[in-house]
Amino acid sequence: xxxxxRQAVMFAAVAASAAGMWLATSPRAVxxxxxxxxxxxxxxxxxxxxxxxxIGGSAQSLEDQIxxxxxxxxxxxxxxxxxxxxxxxxxxxxxxxxxxxxxxxxMLQAAPxxxxxxxxxxxxxxxxxxxxxxxxxxxxxxxxxxxxxxxxIMAIVASWLMxxxxxxxxxxxxxxxxxxxxxxxxxxxxxPNPLSQPDSDEAFNTLRALGRSLFGDYLYAVExxxxxxxxxxxxxxxxxxxxxxxxx
Amino acid sequence: MSDASxxxxxxxxxxxxxxxxGFVTRRNLILIFLSAELMLHGVSLTLVTFGRMHGNLxxxxxxxxILTVAACEAALGLSLILSxxxxxxxxxxxxxxxxxxxxxxxxxxxxxxxxxxxEIEKPFAPSPRLTKAGGLPDIDDDFPATLASxxxxxxxxxxxxxxxx
Numbered sequence: 001x002x003x004x005x006r007q008a009v010m011f012a013a014v015a016a017s018a019a020g021m022w023l024a025t026s027p028r029a030v031x032x033x034x035x036x037x038x039x040x041x042x043x044x045x046x047x048x049x050x051x052x053x054x055i056g057g058s059a060q061s062l063e064d065q066i067x068x069x070x071x072x073x074x075x076x077x078x079x080x081x082x083x084x085x086x087x088x089x090x091x092x093x094x095x096x097x098x099x100x101x102x103x104x105x106x107m108l109q110a111a112p113x114x115x116x117x118x119x120x121x122x123x124x125x126x127x128x129x130x131x132x133x134x135x136x137x138x139x140x141x142x143x144x145x146x147x148x149x150x151x152x153i154m155a156i157v158a159s160w161l162m163x164x165x166x167x168x169x170x171x172x173x174x175x176x177x178x179x180x181x182x183x184x185x186x187x188x189x190x191x192p193n194p195l196s197q198p199d200s201d202e203a204f205n206t207l208r209a210l211g212r213s214l215f216g217d218y219l220y221a222v223e224x225x226x227x228x229x230x231x232x233x234x235x236x237x238x239x240x241x242x243x244x245x246x247x248x
Numbered sequence: 249m250s251d252a253s254x255x256x257x258x259x260x261x262x263x264x265x266x267x268x269x270g271f272v273t274r275r276n277l278i279l280i281f282l283s284a285e286l287m288l289h290g291v292s293l294t295l296v297t298f299g300r301m302h303g304n305l306x307x308x309x310x311x312x313x314i315l316t317v318a319a320c321e322a323a324l325g326l327s328l329i330l331s332x333x334x335x336x337x338x339x340x341x342x343x344x345x346x347x348x349x350x351x352x353x354x355x356x357x358x359x360x361x362x363x364x365x366x367e368i369e370k371p372f373a374p375s376p377r378l379t380k381a382g383g384l385p386d387i388d389d390d391f392p393a394t395l396a397s398x399x400x401x402x403x404x405x406x407x408x409x410x411x412x413x
Contacts, residue, residue: 025273044262051255060252072259079263079286083270088279095282102263102289105256109296111308114315118292121315126285126322133326134278137333145340149273159269166261174254196304204303213305214312225316232320240327 017043075101110205264290
């Protein structure tokens, strides 16, 4: 595939996914909405496929490619169904599945600690809290405000324009070779913070390297994040109870 | 740019856009929040990919900070949503589109043609007046009880859900 053909296929896939998303957010019967969400996720996956330069031809092994497509498809499909689902509980569960897909992609990008931390924080804590609040608030079943999207056409036009621009940019970048006259970000003399660079005899994905980066270069930021967590906990405790039960 | 990294960036962009469209189109407060989290996922994936491309760990360190801020945001946002829910007994974000004193002019009203007809009887009549700015309220022992009695949940009659299946 030449680059122009690749771009044409990518834009066609993006347009198809926009049509699917329009169908999925319109007030139609449930089978039309499921069809629309399926079309949207298929179009988005096809748009991502155009970035792959030939199966088996790249430097990645076949197992890596299979895992990448499985996790990417899981993330995109569950993201599309989460956005268009009319049931809040189902939407939260789709979001948990999207989180698992993203964690798989983290693993493929040599970030195993980040994958584990994301699963623990998101799928373990945040999703459970969201489900608590949903079940606390919506005990009567389906509510009318979940049944209709607000300004779907304008939102789809704006979002998909941005998506097309982003993907077109990535394709343009992909065609550019790394040259000496490139911008400063591509040159070797722009060094990162010294402790964030893994040692030459060290693997990239070790927890030791990440810990040295966090507690070396970013020590003050880590302390500020701890303070932020404390403040957020105090604020949540102060806000949540009813006034009669003694809020601050 | 290496060929192997670009599909990851594309997946990150797609997740960001999906979260953004959910943020705009959903009317449930909690789902708006969840869509923002999906956008954060897309950004995290992009950061990790860029860090791998440059061969250093700054992207991963930054993603850990994103994780921390997302946890704080979820705690505070959910407690705010709960206190909003206790006032209206509803998670509809459109009920808060006229967040103002009742005798002030409306700055922007949502286009009614795009909303379902809400059969709400006097939705904003019993809402509490804020304390006048500048002075301290009279706080005695009965103050929490009287304040609670002024914030009684409004009675909102929701129509039956669309019967479409």
